[in-house]
Amino acid sequence: MTDKPEALETPGTLDAPADDDGWLRLAPAAVWTWRLAGLARACVVAAGGGFAIWLWSRPSGEPATDALAALAAVKGAAWSAALAAALLLGLGAALAFAVARARYRAWGYRLRDDALVLRHGVLWRTTSVVPLARIQHVDTRRGPLDRWLGLARVVVYTAGVTGGALELPGLARADAAALRDRLAALTGTDDAV
């Protein structure tokens, strides 16, 4: 028995960026949502780290012999703090970009005749199967970041508790609308609960 059984491999029926092994990918711009989030976090960490370094490397309480020495001491602390912050920012940004790329590659979805299948997660890999008959309704959502990047999220609601609302982030606007319409059309036929 192969590792991935045939049932999960049926190609999707939606037009979207093509990819390997039959999974539809998110819009390429989606990677920026994670990059920007990661950068924001890196900035916060860099600021915090820089501040910590500045506190640590400030001159101790002894009064300086003259104003020049005092200035030199403070300047030294500020410079080391700035250097530390820059380093942290650089590292953080690199990490954020790497993570964002991994997450983008991990995201995939496909729309089969009877179910919507989602795949995501880098460390905690999750594959979710939502039978079309169980979908209560479908929303599209656009936050400010999504709007700026020209993306949309599709939220699929089931009556389930654990995975009651499954979210597909970072689809192109047109794709999101198409998916939502297709799902809405396909799910009119059953009693969901």
Add this chain to the structure above:
Amino acid sequence: MRSEVSSPESVPSEGVPCDGGPAPVASTAVPSDIDALRRLHPATLLFRVIGVARSMALPTAPVVIVILTGPAVAVPYSLAVIGLTIAPLVIGNVARFLAFRFRLGADELVLHSGVLSRQQRVIPMARVQSIDVRQSALQRLFGMAEVHIETAGGEPADSVFAVIRGLGAEASLSVLPLRDAEAIAEALNRGRRRAMERATAGGDGARNDAAAAAEVAAATVECTGHAAGSGADDAPRPVARVSPPELALAGGTANEIGLVAALILAGTQFLDGLPLPVAGPGERLARFVADRLQLMEPDAAVTDAVAQQALADVALEVGTMLVVAAVILLVVVLVIAGWVVSIASTVVRYHDFRLERTAGELRKRYGLLSRRSVTIPLRRIQVLRVEESLLRRPIERAALRVSTAGAAPGQAGGTQLLAPIARRADVPRLVAAVHDDVDYDALRFHPVHPRARRRIFLRYALVIGALAGAAVWAYGGAGALVLALLPLAFGLADRQYRNRGYALAPGYVAARAGFFNHVTWLIPDGRIQALHLTESPFQRRYGLATLVIDTAGGWGGTARVVDLSRKDALRLMETLERRMDELRRAGAREGRATRPESVRNELTPRR
């Protein structure tokens, strides 16, 4: 001592009263008052005033004390204070009582409320999930009862989580005369069944409406709670009855005891400061003895000092032992007291627990002080759980719970007891009462991957290793004895591994898990909402995966099979998907073409 089933001959027949009162002839309420607005019974005011008094008792207690013990000149002011605080509450309750009206229509229950801002709430019968007729002890004294109507989204109040989250009934009619309450409950039940039939039948809507109206107008409703002449299929079939000794057993083995004991033990944390309180009496004793010694030769100062020290040490030890003994005794007494309280409360709360099955629903009645009657539509049951806790397994008992659906998508449903306790041998029969076509004992559980045992054992080993490290650091080499726990840990891991698994029956999937509590979930294929396959980084290393079966049931309604081999997990997922697809095709073939209106309406609740 058996949880027995009363024989069919003793099924209550028409005309037998609800709770032993004189047999009524017919209810005066529902049939003639259809489409008429009604108020609650005036006795409501009495209960509301009692409620106000109870809630205001604590805040007004200081004022009352002042009245009783203070200077005479303060009395009129105190009375004025009490009057000013209570009067608005009483007036408000009276106004609300006068403003509250309800109407039981053919297809819905309409509630009008609000003094300043009028509100109208329409509850379609199709949305009603369970109807609960309750009587507190005081209400029973006056022959009154409350009707609590829950649409999905509210939890029955015997769930602790309902209390915590503050969820309650969608609507409640409190109080009405008992007969009226039962009649309304029955009318709601019938209305709900009609709505469901209409929804599944589709095109027969018009015919059903006419028939329904005729049925409601003509029916006479009796105290047993079902209409005379509404059909043989309405006769409730008794499923289970739990006797007081069994309830005592349930209370004695409830998991809550552990909680109580833990709370008590947490409260005795003053044990940490043991040296301090003991030093007091020990020191005093030592000083007293030293005093005596000092009365001897004054130049034996050195021996005195030594003797003093020795005596102080002895006194300290004796004192310590006494205090420790006293504390242990106290803890034991408290635990026993907690245990007795648990038993007593269970026996009182679930007194005379009866479970009945009618055509499309289960009805359970229980309670000594406040008698409850709860109906659970079978259609709403998402998951059935069989729970065998650590304490109950040796005595071959189990508890059964059902999770019911929520109303709006993503809204949690409720989990409630189906039977507080049952013999293990009776479980298949109880399961069959909910799902006719399941043979519980015939379920063959596939085990999870053996590597799961290794993972569990590693987790325990890490904890033991950490403990051993701490012990060695604190006590030296002897601390390594902690490692002797490792074989025990392996045994425990093995037990836990063996208890996990999944089983497939025609039309159902079952999952088993749990360590202290062995839980078995039984989920009909049609109730699966979604399937999730998750692999943590550790699981990926071993080629394992966890399958999560999501249902619309509330907390506890999601089944997890942890640490299957990835292949097995995928195969199981595929099998379940195929089954769900077949169900869908079969449903489409039978002509259930459109989603019932009642379900569609649930997505946007009308208020």
